[in-house]
Amino acid sequence: MAPAALLQRLTWLPAVIAEARAETPQARTLVLDVPGWPGHRAGQHVDVRLTAGDGYQAVRSYSLASAPGEQPAITVARVADGEVSPYLVDVARPGDRVEIRGPVGGYFVWEPAMPYRPVLLVGGGSGVVPLRSILRHHRQSADPTPMRLVYSVRAPELVIYREELQAEHLVYTRTTPPGWPRPAGHIDQGLLREVAWPPVDSPLAYVCGPTAFVEHLSGALLDLGYRAGDIRTERYG
Amino acid sequence: MSVISQGFQGRGRRDDRLPPGQYETHDFPVLSAGPTPYISVDEWQFTIDTEDGARHTWSWQDLMALPKSTPHVDIHCVTRWSKFDTDWEGVSLDVLLEDVESAAEYALVSSYGGYTTNLPLEDLLDGKAWIAYAFDGRPLAPEHGGPARLLVPHLYFWKSAKWVRGIRLLDQDEPGFWETAGYHNYGDPWHEQRYWGD
Amino acid sequence: MHVDGNAAAGLLTQVFARDMTGAHGTCGSCGHNGPLAEAVVYGEAAGTVFRCPTCDNVLMTLVEAPGRILARLAGLRWLAVPI
Numbered sequence A: 001m002a003p004a005a006l007l008q009r010l011t012w013l014p015a016v017i018a019e020a021r022a023e024t025p026q027a028r029t030l031v032l033d034v035p036g037w038p039g040h041r042a043g044q045h046v047d048v049r050l051t052a053g054d055g056y057q058a059v060r061s062y063s064l065a066s067a068p069g070e071q072p073a074i075t076v077a078r079v080a081d082g083e084v085s086p087y088l089v090d091v092a093r094p095g096d097r098v099e100i101r102g103p104v105g106g107y108f109v110w111e112p113a114m115p116y117r118p119v120l121l122v123g124g125g126s127g128v129v130p131l132r133s134i135l136r137h138h139r140q141s142a143d144p145t146p147m148r149l150v151y152s153v154r155a156p157e158l159v160i161y162r163e164e165l166q167a168e169h170l171v172y173t174r175t176t177p178p179g180w181p182r183p184a185g186h187i188d189q190g191l192l193r194e195v196a197w198p199p200v201d202s203p204l205a206y207v208c209g210p211t212a213f214v215e216h217l218s219g220a221l222l223d224l225g226y227r228a229g230d231i232r233t234e235r236y237g
Numbered sequence B: 001m002s003v004i005s006q007g008f009q010g011r012g013r014r015d016d017r018l019p020p021g022q023y024e025t026h027d028f029p030v031l032s033a034g035p036t037p038y039i040s041v042d043e044w045q046f047t048i049d050t051e052d053g054a055r056h057t058w059s060w061q062d063l064m065a066l067p068k069s070t071p072h073v074d075i076h077c078v079t080r081w082s083k084f085d086t087d088w089e090g091v092s093l094d095v096l097l098e099d100v101e102s103a104a105e106y107a108l109v110s111s112y113g114g115y116t117t118n119l120p121l122e123d124l125l126d127g128k129a130w131i132a133y134a135f136d137g138r139p140l141a142p143e144h145g146g147p148a149r150l151l152v153p154h155l156y157f158w159k160s161a162k163w164v165r166g167i168r169l170l171d172q173d174e175p176g177f178w179e180t181a182g183y184h185n186y187g188d189p190w191h192e193q194r195y196w197g198d
Numbered sequence C: 001m002h003v004d005g006n007a008a009a010g011l012l013t014q015v016f017a018r019d020m021t022g023a024h025g026t027c028g029s030c031g032h033n034g035p036l037a038e039a040v041v042y043g044e045a046a047g048t049v050f051r052c053p054t055c056d057n058v059l060m061t062l063v064e065a066p067g068r069i070l071a072r073l074a075g076l077r078w079l080a081v082p083i
């Protein structure tokens, strides 16, 4: 790591919201202008710090939604009564400023250079954000690794990155699109047995989302025969 | 001051009733340093150990049989939120310490789950501290420290140990979990005693 | 609600001036050895608390005070940092 790049990650960097794009009624992607951005790896996150006019500060983590080489972007889903997410989804406008610490996290990352192993991505709600970065990176680098995403979402209108994820396995937990072959419900053993790479192929799994979702899914993958060391997790809390 | 995020206010509001550096909140944020222990009132017990090794023990029924108080207090968390006019129900430490023979000057409070916090014994006396088992007229929820927590509202709220299980009375001060991690040994919000050296 | 050690990467980087998610720690209580990224982290408390994924022992706490970060490492027996 170059010293300059290292220093970037050590301190809070000023960032300007360059672009705001609604993904769904509840989620918005913010593209950030970060002078001196050192570039990131697929799956990493940033810490975002907001400062109010009276000095009050709040810090939250957000996964990077863009692929390496692209401008840093985050996608935030509104949490009812939340302190930070409603601001980022509803209030912040292009030109507004935040501070960023990152990119960070060397664990929940995927790189094309990894040895050949099929990759299973499992995302719940906004947990799909870093997985989208990984998928985009995988496509852009034309990597031969077999990769598929299982994305658990409450309802059709809440699917983020809709166009990009059309070919992936969507699982609706509350409402499905009309005529959807599977009734609304959580990801279960049966579904995993259908869509997950079999354990004999030594797959690598990336599971991300609310803590309860991640606990449930990593348990289900262990039951399926995945090795604990081959399941990477990113709990959102 | 650093980069200001236009239009961001956070939860807090400023007010004269607030100690320095605090913001008022109407929520009751849940801060946890570890998994929430779930303790049934049947297995719950509370002990006071004196510096001479004498142990006093109360079961849940013993606690319920003691005269109760209903403190109405403001609470101040070191993470900068304060909450006004909170209503509690509990037993004053004056009642619990009444028959305890001790010349100790310090107390080390310990909790189910392993948490500890220390304070001078005199800060537990004279109507300043309670073993609280109800909040807002309802049994104290596990995430807020139920079945019972210590309530010492004149100090930062980390001193009000959740899931309290006992107090050791000591001749020598013994810093607790946050006190050994960088937080102030005493923690007076009005003097903004947050960290070591404040 | 807890998160993974990986979620605390930003704070860890500020303290150790490098990525620490791949550093392996040995629990001082049960001897479990694993990457800090897999520690169980409680970040909503007065500080950031890293616990052992097998025995819940507190491995490390980080407290952000004005102008300094206080790191208590008392629950770790070893910390092996890849170079």
Ligand SMILES: Cc1cc2nc3c(=O)[nH]c(=O)nc-3n(C[C@H](O)[C@H](O)[C@H](O)COP(=O)(O)OP(=O)(O)OC[C@H]3O[C@@H](n4cnc5c(N)ncnc54)[C@H](O)[C@@H]3O)c2cc1C
Pocket: A045, A060, A061, A062, A063, A064, A074, A075, A076, A077, A078, A079, A080, A081, A082, A083, A084, A085, A086, A126, A129, A130, A210, A234, A235, A236, A237, C003, C006, C007
């Ligand atoms: C490593 C990491 C990466 C993350 N990446 C993203 C991301 O890419 N996109 C994204 O939208 N979020 C992401 N999060 C979650 C994000 O950091 C915040 O927790 C989230 O935005 C809520 O913050 P808030 O201030 O709005 O709510 P808070 O004020 O912190 O919480 C409000 C209330 O909602 C509860 N709550 C908090 N989070 C949730 C939740 N997810 N679901 C239901 N209730 C909740 C809290 O317990 C609290 O009671 C990530 C978290 C981590 C640790």
Ligand SMILES: [Zn+2]
Pocket: C027, C028, C029, C030, C031, C032, C052, C053, C054, C055, C056, C057
């Ligand atoms: Zn351990």
